[in-house]
Amino acid sequence: MDAEVAVIGASFAGVSAAIMLARARRRVVLIDDDRTRNRFAHGSHGFLGQDGVPPAAIRDKGLAEVLAYPAARHLPGRVTRISGGPDDFVLEGPERLGAARVILAYGQRDILPPIPGLAECWGKTVNQCPYCHGYELADRTTGLLAVDAIPMHHATHLRDWTDDLVLLENGVPVTAEEAAGLDRPGLRRAAGRVLRVRHSGGAIEAVELDGGRRVEMRALYLVSTQEPAAGLGEALGCRMVETPMGRHLWVDDHQRTSVPGIFAAGDLCRPFPSATQAAATGNTAGAACHQDLLGLLPAME
Ligand SMILES: Cc1cc2nc3c(=O)[nH]c(=O)nc-3n(C[C@H](O)[C@H](O)[C@H](O)COP(=O)(O)OP(=O)(O)OC[C@H]3O[C@@H](n4cnc5c(N)ncnc54)[C@H](O)[C@@H]3O)c2cc1C
Structure with a gap:
């Protein structure tokens, strides 16, 4: 197994998820093709301690913090397919990777x-x-x-x-x-x-x-309409939520999708974009995914 957890998307949500796993000394790989939703903006506002800082600078600092942990790895590129199941997922992308759990944090794209x-x-x-x-x-x-x-x-x-x-x-x-x-x-x-x-x-x-x-x-x-920035969750059969603004992934309170072993965080599972909320749900997903590896999460309803 290449990684215990693969995180797809290394922005506010994915980096916040990965740091929880790295701090729990779990092998985590972040795969990302560097197209964050707010890449068009000069500054990101309302994020604690970083008001007005360019989005890429916030992301780069967060990524550097995660990668300072020996258990974390960053792989630039795009994931195109996920197959398998809990303890045996296979991701196709810049490399073929095995992972026990997957966190989807690949965001939404705006349709103008x-x-x-x-x-x-x-x-x-x-x-x-x-x-x-x-x-x-x-x-x-x-x-x-x-x-x-x-x-x-x-x-x-x-x-x-x-x-x-x-x-x-x-x-x-x-x-x-x-x-x-x-x-x-x-x-x-x-x-x-x-x-x-x-x-x-x-x-x-x-x-x-x-x-x-x-x-x-x-x-x-x-008010733009939006859709997931990749089709990976839908291809796996993850339950979706339709809103007047578009569709996003359904998750429970532990950021679990409807597919066992697949977690999701960030804009991908919320109708309203927010860097702070993306980081918060990423933090929850990282901790919950770790607890799932230990068999500590309650069964899904
Ligand atoms: C123009 C604009 C300005 C904004 N300004 C603000 C602001 O000032 N304050 C604020 O709080 N929010 C702002 N937002 C909202 C903010 O951008 C999002 O809430 C935030 O970026 C969500 O973080 P995320 O980690 O969920 O997704 P994203 O930041 O979108 O990151 C997703 C990552 O996943 C990667 N990815 C996607 N598909 C794949 C794949 N298949 N394989 C590998 N990687 C993949 C992408 O390249 C990207 O790096 C703004 C949004 C827009 C559109």
């Missing part, structure tokens, strides 16, 4: 609407989470893009960051109840589909609507 110019601004001036980047983008003329539904929650939420919000309806119908909720000072509505985002090096300047209208703005929010 295919509007030219939008992706170039993602993580810079176009974001989903105002807690993450709203402070830096506050007090600007700010767009709020409807994708599949009118984002009523964000429309209220954003009032603490801007008093000049433009709802871009983008062809999504507005109900009478929604219209009443949107009727407040500091919020304008712009009908019409968004055809293009104009920007300078990721700094949004305006959106162009069908009919030729241009709406100036210096920040934009949208």
Whole structure:
């Protein structure tokens, strides 16, 4: 057996899981292809002791801390297949690896609407989470893009960051109840589909609507849909949870998936992205996986 535990994904969740196992002196290997969800952002905010630090720097520091333990190993590359079962998993990837347990920590990927110019601004001036980047983008003329539904929650939420919000309806119908909720000072509505985002090096300047209208703005929010960044859990038959934002893996209180011997942590098993929550669930997964190796976990219900 190459490793007692293989962790797929070496970011907030995976590194936090691995350090628990390394400290328990269990052989743990972290396999990662270096495409973290927040790689588009200059800084990560709201993470204890690291507010505003570039995401890659946080990850590199955490990884270096884990690899200081002799039981830990890092393998760059992508895992493409997992087969076998508890005490006998086989992972195909940069190397063929055997492991007794597996922790899936490969995150979610955001699916952005295919509007030219939008992706170039993602993580810079176009974001989903105002807690993450709203402070830096506050007090600007700010767009709020409807994708599949009118984002009523964000429309209220954003009032603490801007008093000049433009709802871009983008062809999504507005109900009478929604219209009443949107009727407040500091919020304008712009009908019409968004055809293009104009920007300078990721700094949004305006959106162009069908009919030729241009709406100036210096920040934009949208509620992206998401999906697992790899299909490994689904291929194993792990139970999924569907939400209006997309699908993620189901886990129990010990971060166990529905497949014996397979644990999961981080964004992959939560509908809302958060580096802190990813680290917290990674910590739980690492400890629970260790206890499972010792036969200490209760049977699953
Ligand atoms: C633009 C943006 C900005 C954000 N800013 C903030 C912020 O300021 N504060 C905050 O708390 N949260 C922020 N978030 C959310 C934050 O990025 C996530 O909550 C966090 O990265 C989740 O950590 P994770 O370890 O679960 O997954 P990730 O960080 O996404 O890491 C998953 C890792 O798994 C690897 N991987 C995937 N598939 C495979 C495979 N098959 N084989 C090997 N490796 C694989 C990936 O390459 C990646 O390194 C932001 C998100 C976005 C999109």
